[in-house]
Amino acid sequence: MRSTDEVGTTIRLWSLSEDAMVEDDGENGSVNVVTRWGELSVEHAGAFAIESLRRMELGPVSLQNVVAARKASPVRRLHDLAGLERVLDKVSGSVVHSLGLPDGRRPLLSAVPVVAAPEFHPTAVPASLAIRLSRFAVLRPQGGDLVLEAPRADFRVVLSQPQAVRIASALAAPATIAGLAGDTGIPEPVVADAVAFLVAAGVVLAGDEKDEFAEDTDPELRHWSHHELHFHTHSRTRQSGDADSADSAYRQATETQPPLTRTPPDGKRFPLHRPEPETLAATDPPLTELLETDHECPRFSGTALTAEELGELLFRSARVRGVGPAHPPMPAGHDASQRPYFSIACLYELELYLSIGHCAGLPAGLYHYDPAAHALTQLSPEVADVGTVLDLGKVAAGSLRRPAVMITLTARMERTSWVLGGAAYATTLMHAGALQQTLYLCAKAMGLSAHAVPVDASDTVDRLFGLDWPAEIGVGECVLDSGR
Structure with a gap:
């Protein structure tokens, strides 16, 4: 996700969720990744994939930059990248996908998985299609950021920069990418890449040629109100999504019993x-x-x-x-x-x-x-x-x-x-x-x-x-x- 104009450039970044831990078993290039979903073992991961995972433990990285920095032939680099992508597919429930800007600041937004094996494939949304927030979407504060989530989405999206907040809030009503760029004052290539991320995460919907959204006519959803479906999805897990809050509650539990x-x-x-x-x-x-x-x-x-x-x-x-x-x-x-x-x-x-x-x-x-x-x-x-x-x-x-x-x-x-x-x-x-x-x-x-x-x-x-x-x-x- 890059454009030739530096102003409209975005950078795809990958990292591991905060609860994931990489353990190299030291034999034949295999690796164990301990996650909230359990311990995942990947055999023959290879040294490059293991080193990349360790970098991802520290924060968002560009896989393209990691591969480009490797002293190897182009064929070997492609092989290493394919091997890394195979490993990331295995641990997809702990892979955070971020979209950054060239300014080196915090990511624009990050898609954090909330299920064990999600798929994340951002693709360009046609400029003519209307896009809109899911009618079940919720925007809430967490840790100094705003978090956008929807009950049917496999990811919650952390909006870390004001531009991302402006894009998300402008999607309360249907809009096109060009319209969003005009309303928010954000370069259209950046808006397009951010929208692709939001749609891939499942919190934003793309309409059809008639500007209609499948969610609005889905017979299986007509029985659900926003708050009931949101409550259902959150009540089926003990994970709060807020590590600081969870740690505080555990300390209170072990020190003072109600x-x-x-x-x-x-x-x-x-x-x-x-x-x-x-x-x-x-x-x-x-x-x-x-x-x-x-x-x-x-x-x-x-x-x-x-x-x-x-x-x-x-x-x-x-x-x-x-x-x-x-x-x-x-x-x-x-x-x-x-x-x-x-x-x-x-x-x-x-x-x-x-x-x-x-x-x-x-x-x-x-x-x-x-x-x-x-x-x-x-x-x-x-x-x-x-x-x-x-x-x-x-x-x-x-x-x-x-x-x-x-x-x-x-x-x-x-x-x-x-x-x-x-x-x-x-x-x-x-x-x-x-x-x-x-x-x-x-x-x-x-x-x-x-x-x-x-x-x-x-x-x-x-x-x-x-x-x-x-x-x-x-x-x-x-x-x-x-x-x-």
Whole structure:
């Protein structure tokens, strides 16, 4: 990617990602490259390829310059370059492709792989075609640069120079290369090369002869909103893409463990009923019976629960049974709690808040549940506050009556993020589902009714329960009824 005019010259550069490490095994020219995707072994890589990889560990290099500096015949140079390209194909998940300018400053932009075996083949985009950012694209700051990424792209693009930022931001609407050059004041050859990189990375789309983009009419994409598809792709990996943030989180994890449970808030305490597990085991219906009974939409009877029933339900589904050594992937030397519902590595980041409207033996109010002490702490006795939350449950359930009780599930994200990184929030949603299922089955065994409801809480839940957002966030609701 060079032009004859120095002003419009760009230079292709290659480097290895920061998490890659080259290990020469010292035998027959083979090399091992340790990457985030695993250890990759390339046999008969050759001395030239190994030396080039070591240079790429230090930062972006021009392969053409490396080959040109080699004292060898033209045929040998071509052979060496072909061998190096074979090795780079093997480790493509750790090869960063950059586009530089002759000024010797940082690259204009860099395409960083986010999958294990991507292909990167920048080709010139015809001048007549319209180009545009993917409708799923996101631009965000990271480490002093702007990062452009899209859920369907195999690369995220680091925009390190103002020219690259101007080009990317100008692609919010369809444009041609000539139009971009005119709008940004950047030489057209540089714009053309940058666009080729962005299209090859997958964050920018090239239209067809009718200036239409395949992404806009793809039937498989019509089901996805931008934020849902972006969340899905990021939640399936523990890699944050931000090495400094990951290192900081790991240091925090190994030095200070987040508390197993939240410190109970100030307020009047209400110890709850503790049933005998042996009695429950003898009288409960079989699990198969509970699972094979048809589900019903919540019907609120208007009959109050009892404090004993509520205590038994929380005891069976959410209490802390005990504390012991933590399980992997948590670091050694930490503790973990045991509770009735499933949680990866016993992280148990969920907290329960109760909005009690009708429960014999407990005054109406907003409460926090302490799973270690199996007790409720009243946060607010205000009837209006309780009604506001219960009305959310009523609307979500499509009912004319308020539920007797609504449980709000929240998550303390520090409990999961320090272990699971980018997969923390998705894991929390899975844990919320596990707790909802446990509440549902336990309530059914007791003859009660428990149903998850899709509450649009906005900031109401955060405000009324005094959540320290985003350290603690609402993740779900469950309405309870006596079923009588």
